Amino acid sequence: MKRYSLLLLLFVTTNAQVYYSGLISPLTMNRLSDNSQISLPFRIAELEVGFSKGDIDFKTSSAVEFRWTGGDPKLDFREVYLIWYPSWGEVKLGKQIHAWGAVDGNNPTDNLNPYDFYYMFLPGADRKIGTLSASMKYYWNDWQLEVVVIPEHEPNRYPFGEDDFPIAMDDPGYFLTAGETMAEYGMRVQTTMGNSDISLSYFSGRDRGFSLIGYNYYIDWAAPVLTYRKTDIIGIDIVTFFGDLTGRTEVGYFNTNNDRTTDIITFNDAAYVQFASQLEYTTTNDITLMIQLIGNDVLEVNGSTYAYDENGNPTELAAMNEDELQQGMGTPFAMFTDLGMFVSATGNYLDNALEIRLNSFMDLKDKQSMLGGGFSYSPVDNLKLELSITKFMGEEGTQFNEMEDFSHLSLGVKYSF
């Protein structure tokens, strides 16, 4: 924080142009089943402050995380970074959020930042955690080359022990250990060919989500070892146009390895693919329709799983099957469904004062689905009222069956300044 303060002071004292914007956005979520309040944190206020001088900008983005019951408000400096805009591109240094990928909402190739699972159902940068990194983007005619270096791995933020979170997550405590320290890096090349934009990317780092890789013996029992595997990703994403339709596709190939030594090794390596592909169309009365297919396919897995005795010790060993692989990187929705389909319709009315949206997710392999809808209405400039309903449905044993009690009504106000 001290180094950021010094940079800020430098900018302020050298007549930099200052700009700011922010949001005040209280909201409440209530269960559809019994109208009880869902007590999870949300960002009640957000502020972006920037300083600009010549070819250099200094940007900050902070938020106040708040919950109606249980816990004090928390100030979060989500991003604090410098940007230099030379003639050939841009260079960024500091705590920042990156965004790769062509598809909306689900990006298998976008793994530079961890996810904050408290904000999993929010779009875009809202669901990500900023990380300290350096990036450089070089532009040359229709080509772009981006390189990102992240000196320290940061994992996803999980809502351990949150009764109100739709998926039960227990804190692994000291069973979870960080992987060997290593810098992460990524590279992305984009070009335009005809009416299409095509990108190739590569990222090497550690999983954002932890998984079991083995056990260590402690006297008379074997303690599980959970950690963040080393994973390399090769990705491709394409945007193209077919007449009035827009197509966006993204595919990521993940190669994940266990680089730790334990007394019992239960995971060696695996390879899997995640994909997302969407078509968009806007009707003559300005309704945007979108259909998106997402999913994953495990190509290979080399590991074992144990049965357990009454003391929780592993006993019988069997080869790990594809369904047992925990994917530690990629887009969360593509991790728990082999093949799913999102469908959405969004319309703007009353001179963009009213937005109505309907969306649905269907798992095409298992019987689970989500249905949602909502509107946001702006009675005066800079003020929005937002209401949405989300319903989860699923057969016994599916993820959405566990989430049925999370089906909720959300009501919020957003004031922008």
Add this chain to the structure above:
Amino acid sequence: MKNITVLILIAAISFGQTGIEIAKMVDEKPTPKDMSNKIKMVLTNSKGKSRTNVMISKSIGNNKKQITWFMEPKDDRGVAFLKIEHNDKDDEMRMWLPAFKKVRRISSKKKGDSFMGSDMSYEDLSNRELNENEYKRLDDEIVNGVECYVLEIIPKKEVKSSYSKHISWIAKNGLYGVKEESFDKRGILLKKKEYTFNKVQEYYIIERVFVENVQKQHSTEVTFLNVKVDSGIDDGLFHEKNLKRLPRN
């Protein structure tokens, strides 16, 4: 005798000009190499309720390349839009969405789509290429004290315009648009447009556009403020990296 001959010659030339010749004169009139301005757009519905958008825009090459940053309302602030027209392929349109931290390429094909919910479509905002239309001269008229050529402009089929035709009133002195009526594909009047131009240096620069969608009973008024022309805007500005950076004062 000589004077009469000259007058007859001038009259013959004026009345003899065809629609395409007049359109060519308009197309070839001097235009600024570049332009920057602040745009205030007021949308008014049939109940009289209005909403205002404010943007800053810079363009070169007679709007062949244009970059626009949205400043108001505040929840749109930071959104930016880049348009590059190509002769040999589809136009490129890209939007910077700060909430997603992405530059999003969007379709340029749906030119009939409304721009920001206004009564102007992307087609209305694009340059009308001379060879993409057919022109027929109608009887000259005087509008608000201004002598005007009147042209019937019919987009060629291959252009896939959202209009069947336009009737344009063009000031004889200055060759700027005074008003235009645009008709939908069924040939029914859809939009009435009124233009106000201001002379800046040797150019006639648009100061105000009022568009009324007569079928929806909705109107849009666009005012161009702080207009600067030929200020030496660099071609390098029209690049997606500049979408992310709000223009400095």
